Amino acid sequence: MTKELTAMVNPEGLKILARSYLNGVDLSPIDKAWDFAVSVHTDKQHFSGAPYLEHVLHVASTLASMSLDLDTIVAGLLHGVLKEDVELSKLRNEFGDGVACIVNGCTRIDKVHYNSKLTHQAENVRKMLLAIAADIRVLLVKLADRLQDMCLLDTVAPEDQLEISRETMDLYAPLASRLGIDWLKRELEDLSFQYLYPVEHDELVSKLENSLEERQNYVEEVISIFHSKLSSAHIKPTRIIGRPKHLYSIHKKLIAQQIPLEQVYDKVAFRIIVNNVRECYEALGIIHANWTPVSGRIKDFISVPKANNYQSMHTTVIGPRGHFIEIQIRTEEMDRIAQEGVAAHWAYKEGQRASDNDTRLFKELKSLVKTLQEVEDPGEFLETVHGELDAPEVYALTPTGEVKELPSNSSPIDFAYAIHTEVGDHCVGAKVNGKLVPLKYAIQNGDILEIVTSKSQRPRRGWLELVKTSRARSRIRSWLRKEDREKALNLGREICEKELKHYQTTLKKMVKSGHVKHLLKDLRCNSLEDMLAKVGNGMITIPHLVRTLQPPEIRQEEANQLVDVEEAAAIRQSVSDGTRKKLASGSAISIDGVDDMMVKISRCCNPVPGDQVMGFITSGRGISVHKAKCANLLATDPQRWVHVEWSTSQETGYRVELQVSAENAKGIFAAISTTINSYDAEIIEITARTTPAGTADFHIVVEVEDLGHLQKVLQHLRQMEQVITARRT
Numbered sequence: 052m053t054k055e056l057t058a059m060v061n062p063e064g065l066k067i068l069a070r071s072y073l074n075g076v077d078l079s080p081i082d083k084a085w086d087f088a089v090s091v092h093t094d095k096q097h098f099s100g101a102p103y104l105e106h107v108l109h110v111a112s113t114l115a116s117m118s119l120d121l122d123t124i125v126a127g128l129l130h131g132v133l134k135e136d137v138e139l140s141k142l143r144n145e146f147g148d149g150v151a152c153i154v155n156g157c158t159r160i161d162k163v164h165y166n167s168k169l170t171h172q173a174e175n176v177r178k179m180l181l182a183i184a185a186d187i188r189v190l191l192v193k194l195a196d197r198l199q200d201m202c203l204l205d206t207v208a209p210e211d212q213l214e215i216s217r218e219t220m221d222l223y224a225p226l227a228s229r230l231g232i233d234w235l236k237r238e239l240e241d242l243s244f245q246y247l248y249p250v251e252h253d254e255l256v257s258k259l260e261n262s263l264e265e266r267q268n269y270v271e272e273v274i275s276i277f278h279s280k281l282s283s284a285h286i287k288p289t290r291i292i293g294r295p296k297h298l299y300s301i302h303k304k305l306i307a308q309q310i311p312l313e314q315v316y317d318k319v320a321f322r323i324i325v326n327n328v329r330e331c332y333e334a335l336g337i338i339h340a341n342w343t344p345v346s347g348r349i350k351d352f353i354s355v356p357k358a359n360n361y362q363s364m365h366t367t368v369i370g371p372r373g374h375f376i377e378i379q380i381r382t383e384e385m386d387r388i389a390q391e392g393v394a395a396h397w398a399y400k401e402g403q404r405a406s407d408n409d410t411r412l413f414k415e416l417k418s419l420v421k422t423l424q425e426v427e428d429p430g431e432f433l434e435t436v437h438g439e440l441d442a443p444e445v446y447a448l449t450p451t452g453e454v455k456e457l458p459s460n461s462s463p464i465d466f467a468y469a470i471h472t473e474v475g476d477h478c479v480g481a482k483v484n485g486k487l488v489p490l491k492y493a494i495q496n497g498d499i500l501e502i503v504t505s506k507s508q509r510p511r512r513g514w515l516e517l518v519k520t521s522r523a524r525s526r527i528r529s530w531l532r533k534e535d536r537e538k539a540l541n542l543g544r545e546i547c548e549k550e551l552k553h554y555q556t557t558l559k560k561m562v563k564s565g566h567v568k569h570l571l572k573d574l575r576c577n578s579l580e581d582m583l584a585k586v587g588n589g590m591i592t593i594p595h596l597v598r599t600l601q602p603p604e605i606r607q608e609e610a611n612q613l614v615d616v617e618e619a620a621a622i623r624q625s626v627s628d629g630t631r632k633k634l635a636s637g638s639a640i641s642i643d644g645v646d647d648m649m650v651k652i653s654r655c656c657n658p659v660p661g662d663q664v665m666g667f668i669t670s671g672r673g674i675s676v677h678k679a680k681c682a683n684l685l686a687t688d689p690q691r692w693v694h695v696e697w698s699t700s701q702e703t704g705y706r707v708e709l710q711v712s713a714e715n716a717k718g719i720f721a722a723i724s725t726t727i728n729s730y731d732a733e734i735i736e737i738t739a740r741t742t743p744a745g746t747a748d749f750h751i752v753v754e755v756e757d758l759g760h761l762q763k764v765l766q767h768l769r770q771m772e773q774v775i776t777a778r779r780t
Contacts, residue, residue, distance in 0.1 A: 056251070061085070062081050062082065062111075062128070062186045064084040064112070065081060065111055065115055065124070066078050066081055066082075068112060068115040069081065069115045069124055072118045076121055078121070080121060080125050080146065081121075081124065081125060081128070083146075084129050084146065084150075087129065087130055088107055088129060088198075091132045092104050092131065092132075096137060098200075099206040100206060101203070107128050107130065109199045110127040110128075110130065110192070110195045110196050110199055110401065111125075111694055113198060113199070114191065114192065114195050117191070117195075117232075118393060119188070122147070122188070123188045123191060124152050125146060125150050126188065126192050127155070127192050127195060127196075129142065129150065129154050129222070130153075130157045130158075130193075130196060133154055133158040134158060142154060142155075149186075152186050152189075153186055153188050153189050153192055156186060156189030157189055157192050157193055157196070159749060168575065187230075187251050190230070193226055194223060194226070194230075194235055194239075197219060197239065198239065198242075198661055200215065200241040201216075201219060201238075201239060201243070202242065204216070204246060205556075212246040213247065213331075215246075216243040216245075217247065219239050219242070219243045220239075220240065220243040220244075224236050224239040224240045224243065231357070231361050231389070231392025232392035233272075233389055233392065234391075234463075235391050237300075237366050240297065240299040241297050241299050244299040244302060251302060252302075255298055255301065255302060255305075259298075266295065269319070269371075269374070270319055271293075271368060271370060272709075273371055273376065274291045274321070276371060277291050277323065277338075280337055280338075280341055281323075283338050284333065286333055286337070287326075288324055288325050289324045289325065290323075290324040291323050291324070291381060292324070293319050293321045293322075294320060294322070295319055296319065296377075319375075319376065320377045320379065321376060321377070321378045321379070322379045322386070323378065324381060324383055325380065325381075325382060326382065326383075327382060328353060328382065331353060331381060331382065332353075332365075334462060335380055338368060339366070339368070340366040341549060342368035342369055342370050343368060343369045344366055344368050345367040345369070345375065348367035348377075349364060349367075350363065350364070350365040350446075350496060351364060351497075352364070352365065352446075355446055355448065355454050357446070357454070360388055360392070361392075362385045362388065363380065363385055363389060364380040364381065365378070365379055376752065379597075387395050403528050444457075445457045445458065445459055445461055445494050445496055445497045446501055447466060447494050447495075447496070447497070447499070448497070448498070449470065449500065449501075450501050450515040455469045455470070457520060458519045458520060459519075459521045460493045460494075460519055461491075461493070461518075462492060462493065462494065462517045462518055463478065463481030463500060463502065464478055464514055464518050465494070465520040465522075466481070466500050467481070467504075467520065468518075468520065468522055468523035469520065469523075470502065474504060475526055476509065476510055476530060477504040477505055477506060478490070478502055478503070479498050479503050479504060479505045480503040481501065481503060482500070482503065483500055484498060487503075490514075491517050509530070510527045510530040510531065512531060514527050515527055532743060535588070535743070538587065539583070539584045539586075539587030539588040540583050540584050541586060541587065542586075542587035543583035543584055543585070543588075544558070544583050544587075546587070546596070547582075547583065547596070550596060558579070567579060570582070570599060573599045574591055574595075574596075576591075649727055650666075650674050650676060651674070652705060653675045653676055653677045653684075654704075655677070655683045656677050656678040656681040657705065657706050657707050657708060657755055658678045659755055659756075659758050659760075660697040660705065661697070661757045661759060662678050663679040663691075664677065664678060664679060664695055664696070664697070665678075665692055665694070666692065667684055667687055667691055667692060667693075668692075668693055668695040676695055704733065704753055704755065704756065705754065705755055705757070706752055707752070707755055707761055707767075708750065708779070708780040709751040709753060709755075709764075709765070709770060709777065709778070709779055710750060710752075710777075710778050710779075711748070711749040711774060711776070711777045711778075712746050712747070712749075712775045712776045713746065713747050713749070713771070713772040713773045713775055714746060714774075714775070715741055715745055715746055715747040716773050720747075720749075721745055723751075723771070723774065724737065726767055726768055726771060727751070727764060727768070728761055729767075730760075730764050730767060732754065732755050732758075732760065733753065734751060735752040735754055736750075736751070736752040737751045737752070738750045746775060761779065765777050765779065
């Protein structure tokens with residue numbers, strides 16, 4: 052960035068904007084922050100190609116237009132400096148703890164690469180929300196930053212446009228709504244809509260432009276009628292506004308109702324601004340006296356404000372010319388809060404205490420983050436994030452008048468968990484407006500609920516069919532998982548103690564002697580509890596456990612005998628079939644210095660042509676062929692090993708065991724089977740089970756020609772979209 056351009060891009064306009072509401076506040080930190088930003092970002096470019104200094108100035112100006120405190124504006128200018136190797140301690144020394152905390156939080160968020168389809172991103176989203184909870188100004192700076200980025204998104208590659216827009220639609224727009232900043236939420240949604248659904252966006256814009264003149268005439272007509280009707284009742288509104296609904300809200304209505312644009316009559320929302328609360332209710336009465344209200348569309352957010360402090364009367368009526376029109380009635384102060392949200396009476400303004408409403412909002416946001424911290428499963432976490440950020444549709448009250456916001460058709464169980472986890476866990480019933488109702492009751496707007504609890508009550512699996520909130524669902528699942536784990540632990544402990552009795556020891560003795568560490572290593576478990584739970588839920592089979600529990604000397608002896616037992620069974624089968632396998636010129640195995648001996652491919656490791664193999668001479672039952680690194684082979688006497696190698700002259704099939712983990716999606720069983728069969732591998736056996744993590748684990752025995760054939764099958768399994776892992780056991 053040249054000196055001339057730096058001189059043209061300066062913070063003077065920003066200071067004028069800040070001075071308009073920061074009366075008597077020293078604004079020199081803005082100049083200091085600007086000089087610091089210039090020293091760090093000179094010659095740096097925004098992804099759009101514009102100088103990065105222009106970007107930070109726009110971000111800070113957006114924050115000032117929201118009338119935020121000086122620290123937030125300064126943080127807006129500095130929000131990118133930590134990415135340029137500036138030390139946090141230097142930032143703290145230069146600008147104080149408040150600015151450093153905000154900038155550090157913004158930097159942590161910038162490291163998050165959100166992708167709604169990748170559940171491993173859940174931990175990053177969790178960290179982002181924790182940064183927001185530490186200081187709500189982190190989110191305000193990030194929202195201003197994201198707005199500027201979205202305005203310049205046409206300069207990046209299409210795949211980046213989609214990723215950034217999806218992140219904005221799924222996370223930042225709902226968070227702006229949570230803060231009550233309506234104008235910002237609408238802009239972020241419309242900008243995201245443009246890139247996520249370009250065809251639908253352009254079609255909607257075109258149709259709305261074609262009807263623009265007609266719509267403007269209708270708005271002017273309705274505003275004139277409103278003024279006339281209200282004035283005749285001695286109510287003089289300060290303003291009546293008719294504005295088109297934003298594009299994305301119209302698009303959502305078209306999708307939800309499956310109707311064409313021509314049938315959306317409330318494309319325009321009217322806002323009547325009056326002088327006081329009394330006039331709000333009087334104006335509502337006049338509107339209803341002149342036009343028929345639509346049942347179920349009358350909402351009183353004045354007496355029962357939303358959690359983000361929003362207050363207004365809402366109604367939808369069949370207005371002039373029979374068109375449905377949505378009307379909001381509020382005071383000037385309510386309108387300011389509706390537009391600016393948390394920024395309307397900012398809790399961090401110099402010398403001011405946080406208002407009760409602001410305190411309530413921050414408490415709600417911290418409660419949201421606490422809820423998300425308790426969700427362990429990544430897929431469930433992202434589902435909970437989206438569920439918690441979705442706009443509520445039902446507003447119900449506790450007996451003390453506390454408002455709880457819920458999705459439509461929520462049950463008393465949802466309401467109970469919204470109060471507290473303990474209340475939800477022990478909920479047995481509810482009283483609605485003084486009358487007992489069943490737990491499947493659908494809560495209505497304005498209901499007053501009293502939850503009935505019992506210490507003996509516990510969450511039930513059937514509750515998952517009744518609840519609508521992700522908060523309740525995650526709490527119930529958490530309880531059920533905990534209960535299942537406790538059952539598995541107890542069962543696993545019982546099984547292990549029973550088996551250990553055969554070796555005159557106990558779990559307690561094994562822990563004390565340190566032998567349990569070897570046991571955990573062999574079973575690939577992180578802890579004793581982990582092992583017991585896996586034994587209890589069947590992930591570690593009893594034969595596997597018994598073999599691992601055996602002392603090494605017994606294990607080696609049984610390994611030797613195991614091969615012989617397999618060979619004896621194979622010999623009996625071969626004799627009965629009259630198909631004794633001998634070492635002839637066409638055999639699949641050739642052996643140094645040995646002739647006319649029975650050969651058996653060992654089932655413990657299932658080697659296939661291409662694997663490094665070794666033969667083991669059994670006691671009078673021929674040779675068992677193992678993979679060279681087979682644990683059973685290595686546990687035997689090396690004096691009985693014999694060199695063997697594959698012969699390429701004979702075509703036959705070899706059994707191999709595969710372990711496949713995949714998403715538990717519809718049709719996954721058939722898809723995996725089809726993939727294996729399509730590459731000329733015959734499935735001998737296949738079993739599957741679901742896991743608590745929502746995946747499906749497959750154990751598959753297939754017959755392949757050689758190692759290359761096996762690797763080809765595994766490669767194509769791994770390329771399947773739903774498959775997580777595919778390996779040979």
